[in-house]
Amino acid sequence: MTENVTAGATLSADAVVVGAGLAGLVAAHEIASAGRSVIVLDQEPPASLGGQAWWSFGGLFLVDSPEQRRMGVRDSVDLAWSDWTATAAFDREDDTWPKRWARAYVEFAAGEKRPWLRSLGVGFFPIVGWAERGGAGPEGPGNSVPRFHVTWGTGPGVLAPFVQRVEAHVASGRIRVLHRHRVDAVDLVAGTAVGVSGTILEPSEAARGQSSTRTPIGDFRVAASAVLLTTGGIGGSPDLVRRYWPERLGRAPRSMLSGVPAHVDGRGWGIAERAGARLIGTDRMWHYTEGITNWDPVWPGHGIRILPGPSSLWLDALGRRLPHPYSPGFDTLGTLGHILKTGYEHSWFVLTQKIIEKEFALSGSEQNPDLTGKDLRLLAKRLGAGAPGPVEAFKDHGEDFVVSRTLSGLLDGMKSLSPDAPLDRREVTRAIRDRDAQSMNPFSKDPQLAAITSARQYRGDRILRVAAPHRLLDAAAGPLIAVKLHVLSRKTLGGIETDLEGRVLSDDGTTVGGLYAAGEVAGFGGGGMHGYRALEGTFLGGCLFSGRTVGRSVAAAV
Numbered sequence: 001m002t003e004n005v006t007a008g009a010t011l012s013a014d015a016v017v018v019g020a021g022l023a024g025l026v027a028a029h030e031i032a033s034a035g036r037s038v039i040v041l042d043q044e045p046p047a048s049l050g051g052q053a054w055w056s057f058g059g060l061f062l063v064d065s066p067e068q069r070r071m072g073v074r075d076s077v078d079l080a081w082s083d084w085t086a087t088a089a090f091d092r093e094d095d096t097w098p099k100r101w102a103r104a105y106v107e108f109a110a111g112e113k114r115p116w117l118r119s120l121g122v123g124f125f126p127i128v129g130w131a132e133r134g135g136a137g138p139e140g141p142g143n144s145v146p147r148f149h150v151t152w153g154t155g156p157g158v159l160a161p162f163v164q165r166v167e168a169h170v171a172s173g174r175i176r177v178l179h180r181h182r183v184d185a186v187d188l189v190a191g192t193a194v195g196v197s198g199t200i201l202e203p204s205e206a207a208r209g210q211s212s213t214r215t216p217i218g219d220f221r222v223a224a225s226a227v228l229l230t231t232g233g234i235g236g237s238p239d240l241v242r243r244y245w246p247e248r249l250g251r252a253p254r255s256m257l258s259g260v261p262a263h264v265d266g267r268g269w270g271i272a273e274r275a276g277a278r279l280i281g282t283d284r285m286w287h288y289t290e291g292i293t294n295w296d297p298v299w300p301g302h303g304i305r306i307l308p309g310p311s312s313l314w315l316d317a318l319g320r321r322l323p324h325p326y327s328p329g330f331d332t333l334g335t336l337g338h339i340l341k342t343g344y345e346h347s348w349f350v351l352t353q354k355i356i357e358k359e360f361a362l363s364g365s366e367q368n369p370d371l372t373g374k375d376l377r378l379l380a381k382r383l384g385a386g387a388p389g390p391v392e393a394f395k396d397h398g399e400d401f402v403v404s405r406t407l408s409g410l411l412d413g414m415k416s417l418s419p420d421a422p423l424d425r426r427e428v429t430r431a432i433r434d435r436d437a438q439s440m441n442p443f444s445k446d447p448q449l450a451a452i453t454s455a456r457q458y459r460g461d462r463i464l465r466v467a468a469p470h471r472l473l474d475a476a477a478g479p480l481i482a483v484k485l486h487v488l489s490r491k492t493l494g495g496i497e498t499d500l501e502g503r504v505l506s507d508d509g510t511t512v513g514g515l516y517a518a519g520e521v522a523g524f525g526g527g528g529m530h531g532y533r534a535l536e537g538t539f540l541g542g543c544l545f546s547g548r549t550v551g552r553s554v555a556a557a558v
């Protein structure tokens, strides 16, 4: 699909889309399907087509789906909207457009989203996951019910229909995709966008997700009636993440793993601002606390997020148990703030072999070869004994794992992995013994154990995600495992402010003529439809929805 272009040439099309991630591909498909010509530009080589979505787990937020109903889950647009607003906690004047986008998105997730994706050939794993469970009461943040639908084929399965359709448009000449074209500026005439200009980068053999070089070999200009920015978020730039880090989450981490490839460099924000766009909610972001160092990295600082079931004991760097609802899988940002306010950046899961086998999933298409490869034989192994292969590989090779048959061996290993933090052996021992003393009854005064019992009422959790309660020191459930967890940067919740058509707004509230934005660079719509927090599975969905909506509005405008 790639093309070489003579440096210095000016190209033209009805619309130019900057960024060939999910949002850009969905939008380009919509614009071309309406009969308009499109040039798609991306700074990365063809190997990285599709951006982050290819690496993603493919989890999609759907409301009142047949999959939920089959699992006995009762959901509705009203319940989802109530969860969304409690989680987003919109409280700013700037939240006008984000809130409108949020409402439109929840209605899409409860309406057209699934039939539309099914019509494009996208299927779903039948067991619906329960991400971001909340745990702070009915009026608090989080999903009241399971809504995380894993795409059959994970991230590549979400991307595939749009890659295929864009390829067909390339074949018919309606779309051109130019890789190694890095946009540096939106070209303006009298404040209206009339195209983009930038740098042609040298060809690169970098494999998917690897960093590619930035050596320039020329420049280019594309003239278009509409410019659509779909350049992704800032999660791959530790400097930008730290610059915008909100004080409410504690001090910005000095070290972070990166949950996204280096191309998620955040330059799109600066390019938009220089063209007159207004950025809002730049302090709203979504990073994880359950990051582990990838023993087989693809990009710099590559970390993998554990998608944990609820049973691991969560300890801070000193060995103190985290209070509920800061239990695994309940409240991402609440837990992040709690951990960073301890003065240390890491924390620990302490668990058993029995828990890891059932409860550890790793986020990312490459970490789930059964679901990604649609391999039923491999998938059946998830239900059998033993942890999935990629999880075992981390246990064997990962630098953050300690495995021991004895508690003292475990504590020695934990201490040697974090020599700078004075882990209190007695505190850890007491936390484990206190919990074990509560775990032998089906009822308990321990809120985490009560939540585990409640989770096992849900068939999906009982089958796939929540180990039967047991004592951590039960030798039959062993060996004991400790996992050192790091902050992992991932998603950007704020961004370029847009109206419901995706038209970029300026400081005085008027539109910047000809300029549009969609996907993560626009906070997935409006400049931040998630508000402060997310319900999960809403990022890919946000790209699908905003890419589709804004693609259609561009097509109507040019």
Ligand SMILES: Cc1cc2nc3c(=O)[nH]c(=O)nc-3n(C[C@H](O)[C@H](O)[C@H](O)COP(=O)(O)OP(=O)(O)OC[C@H]3O[C@@H](n4cnc5c(N)ncnc54)[C@H](O)[C@@H]3O)c2cc1C
Pocket: 018, 019, 020, 021, 022, 023, 024, 041, 042, 043, 044, 048, 050, 051, 052, 053, 054, 055, 056, 057, 058, 059, 060, 181, 182, 183, 184, 230, 231, 232, 233, 259, 260, 261, 263, 264, 265, 267, 268, 363, 364, 365, 491, 518, 519, 520, 521, 536, 537, 538, 539, 540, 541, 543
């Ligand atoms: C490991 C992982 C797991 C995930 N799992 C999930 C999940 O289960 N569910 C969910 O909802 N979300 C998930 N996400 C998040 C989701 O994948 C992303 O939020 C989404 O794919 C972002 O898409 P985008 O099109 O907005 O941006 P991107 O995918 O970042 O694409 C932007 C593109 O723009 C290009 N670009 C940037 N700047 C320029 C420039 N100046 N000139 C030219 N090109 C430029 C980049 O090279 C890139 O190709 C996951 C992400 C990762 C990394």
